[in-house]
Amino acid sequence: MRNQTAAMTGELVDPHGSKNQSPFLQSFWRQKYLYLMVLPGFLIVLIFAYFPMYGVLIAFKDYNVAKGIWGSEWVGFKYFHEFINNPIAVRTVKNTLILGVYSLFFGFPAPIVLALLLNEIRVLAFKKFVQTVSYFPHFISTVIIVGMLKEFTSLDGMFNTIACWFGKEPVNFITESQYFRTLFVGSGIWQGIGWGTILYLAALSNADPTLYDVASMDGANRWQKMKHISLPAIMPTTIILFILSIGGILGTDFMKVMLMYNPGTYETADVIGTYVYRVGLEGGRFEYSAAVGLMLSVVSFLFVLATNRLSRKFSETSLW
Amino acid sequence: MGFKHSLGSRLFDVFNYGLMLLLIIITVYPLLHVISISLSHADFIALGQVSFFPKGFNIKGYQIIFEKRLLYTSYANTIMYATVGTLLTLLLTSLMAYPLTVSKFRIKKPITIFLAVTMFFSGGMIPTYLLMKELHLLNTFWVMVLPGCISAYNVIIFRTFFQNIPSELRESAYMDGANDLTVLFRIYLPLSKALLATFALFTIVGHWNEWFSALIYLRDENRYPLQMFLRSIIFTQQGYGSSEQATEMIQNRQINPKNIQMAAVVITMAPILCIYPFVQKYFVKGVMVGSIKG
Numbered sequence: 052m053r054n055q056t057a058a059m060t061g062e063l064v065d066p067h068g069s070k071n072q073s074p075f076l077q078s079f080w081r082q083k084y085l086y087l088m089v090l091p092g093f094l095i096v097l098i099f100a101y102f103p104m105y106g107v108l109i110a111f112k113d114y115n116v117a118k119g120i121w122g123s124e125w126v127g128f129k130y131f132h133e134f135i136n137n138p139i140a141v142r143t144v145k146n147t148l149i150l151g152v153y154s155l156f157f158g159f160p161a162p163i164v165l166a167l168l169l170n171e172i173r174v175l176a177f178k179k180f181v182q183t184v185s186y187f188p189h190f191i192s193t194v195i196i197v198g199m200l201k202e203f204t205s206l207d208g209m210f211n212t213i214a215c216w217f218g219k220e221p222v223n224f225i226t227e228s229q230y231f232r233t234l235f236v237g238s239g240i241w242q243g244i245g246w247g248t249i250l251y252l253a254a255l256s257n258a259d260p261t262l263y264d265v266a267s268m269d270g271a272n273r274w275q276k277m278k279h280i281s282l283p284a285i286m287p288t289t290i291i292l293f294i295l296s297i298g299g300i301l302g303t304d305f306m307k308v309m310l311m312y313n314p315g316t317y318e319t320a321d322v323i324g325t326y327v328y329r330v331g332l333e334g335g336r337f338e339y340s341a342a343v344g345l346m347l348s349v350v351s352f353l354f355v356l357a358t359n360r361l362s363r364k365f366s367e368t369s370l371w
Numbered sequence: 372m373g374f375k376h377s378l379g380s381r382l383f384d385v386f387n388y389g390l391m392l393l394l395i396i397i398t399v400y401p402l403l404h405v406i407s408i409s410l411s412h413a414d415f416i417a418l419g420q421v422s423f424f425p426k427g428f429n430i431k432g433y434q435i436i437f438e439k440r441l442l443y444t445s446y447a448n449t450i451m452y453a454t455v456g457t458l459l460t461l462l463l464t465s466l467m468a469y470p471l472t473v474s475k476f477r478i479k480k481p482i483t484i485f486l487a488v489t490m491f492f493s494g495g496m497i498p499t500y501l502l503m504k505e506l507h508l509l510n511t512f513w514v515m516v517l518p519g520c521i522s523a524y525n526v527i528i529f530r531t532f533f534q535n536i537p538s539e540l541r542e543s544a545y546m547d548g549a550n551d552l553t554v555l556f557r558i559y560l561p562l563s564k565a566l567l568a569t570f571a572l573f574t575i576v577g578h579w580n581e582w583f584s585a586l587i588y589l590r591d592e593n594r595y596p597l598q599m600f601l602r603s604i605i606f607t608q609q610g611y612g613s614s615e616q617a618t619e620m621i622q623n624r625q626i627n628p629k630n631i632q633m634a635a636v637v638i639t640m641a642p643i644l645c646i647y648p649f650v651q652k653y654f655v656k657g658v659m660v661g662s663i664k665g
Contacts, residue, residue, distance in 0.1 A: 075477075085470035087552075088555070089470050100494075104494045184398050185394060190576055191580075194639075202633065306582075327495070328496065331497045
């Protein structure tokens with residue numbers, strides 16, 4: 052009825068609208084479907100994302116199931132002190148940082164180089180084929196990746212066959228802590244290099260083709276065109292992705308580490324995530340491991356904040 | 372290309388094509404190697420002589436895997452988790468994203484902030500585990516499906532996509548007496564098929580490859596997804612050698628444990644490998660949609 056009159060008087064029909072300040076209840080009733088639609092998602096986020104944020108309070112408590120989270124005794128920063136004074140725990144911080152930096156240093160440039168090289172391929176069918184093949188590893192599960200890695204690095208695996216050609220004694224690479232970082236970062240690049248090119252290739256395809264033609268007429272060679280046309284074309288994408296990856300430097304894929312490591316390689320492989328899992332879920336020390344996890348979240352968040360500030364300073368783009 | 376290519380340019384091409392071929396080999400070789408190991412004779416595997424192609428045909432690894440009851444339950448479980456999880460993800464994400472495109476929606480801003488916060492903060496592994504325990508969700512079907520079905524990131528992408536649908540369509544539907552639910556299901560979703568297909572694919576692959584939440588939250592191996600089955604085969608002694616027959620075959624050198632392990636890898640990877648060439652372009656589209664700033 053309301054809609055009809057509105058239509059007749061030529062007003063814009065909008066069941067959510069309120070021309071004159073209507074009371075909250077009235078607008079609520081008009082938008083009842085919208086509220087209804089948001090409700091299931093809201094509840095799920097509230098329960099599975101917000102309740103654990105409240106639950107992190109146990110990091111400051113002597114958690115007692117019977118008393119509940121709120122009722123348990125406060126202990127202040129006890130677990131944080133314990134963490135800082137534990138050399139094994141501090142080792143995990145060091146390993147997390149090193150692994151993050153290595154992944155960034157070697158893993159970040161790899162797709163850029165590949166994208167620039169792919170861009171130089173003139174036979175489009177071949178380019179397409181390389182892309183299709185190189186994207187595939189992205190869809191392989193971590194369990195399979197590590198399973199293959201284990202097979203390749205085993206005593207009778209391919210890595211040792213190659214090492215044999217150079218007269219090296221066979222080594223079970225995956226059980227030696229000095230090879231862990233190389234294997235972790237290397238397999239990460241194997242899995243991600245192709246998929247990582249997608250955004251760069253999109254940026255390259257947006258570069259004006261006449262620029263290349265004009266440059267050729269002026270006698271520019273391939274290298275010069277790559278340097279002066281292609282590289283600037285992917286610069287904005289590169290900056291954004293670089294900032295994002297610095298922000299994620301502490302977010303090691305600890306699940307992959309969990310499949311790869313063993314007590315013999317903890318020296319280099321044990322990261323914060325795996326430590327939290329071992330001590331918390333396997334060892335049952337919930338409060339302490341929650342405290343460790345909380346520290347990681349806080350530092351990660353500071354990283355994101357800092358990098359966002361950096362990006363605002365150096366480019367027009369920031370995450371918010 | 373009317374320009375003459377210089378010698379340097381041609382040399383570069385040779386080098387570049389060579390490099391791309393090398394990349395293809397490096398990418399494809401591990402996959403071929405896995406398949407050939409699974410099919411090779413035990414002795415050749417032990418000598419490290421298997422590379423691109425199987426040596427001495429042997430399908431006993433597959434036989435042992437196919438005799439494991441857990442293969443079938445875990446396969447069925449993964450299909451269930453993927454189906455229900457994907458439907459829930461698409462449904463709830465659409466439902467939540469649509470109201471955020473209605474500019475007059477009263478709580479649009481609070482909801483957006485409510486979602487955005489979860490992109491930067493999380494309770495972490497331990498409090499989440501304790502919550503699941505508290506809610507009696509441990510070792511249930513729902514723990515594999517519900518917690519991950521809404522993500523702020525997805526809602527924002529859906530919202531951005533919906534915003535590109537002209538609002539005149541919505542307004543004219545209101546004129547015809549439609550409510551918002553009808554508008555979403557009759558107008559918006561049919562216009563978003565590409566988006567839905569892309570996200571369905573990503574969610575399915577995500578469920579297919581999921582193992583960690585099963586490790587934390589599930590106790591009963593009858594509820595395990597496929598990747599947990601694979602994990603037990605690859606990483607534990609009892610995984611591949613559990614049956615007496617298998618142990619005996621390994622001792623008689625009729626079969627190498629790697630036959631069984633790599634057969635399991637092939638069986639797990641096969642469905643993704645088979646559909647991949649056909650749906651590859653949707654995945655690429657998905658990345659492009661996702662890169663649009665929300």
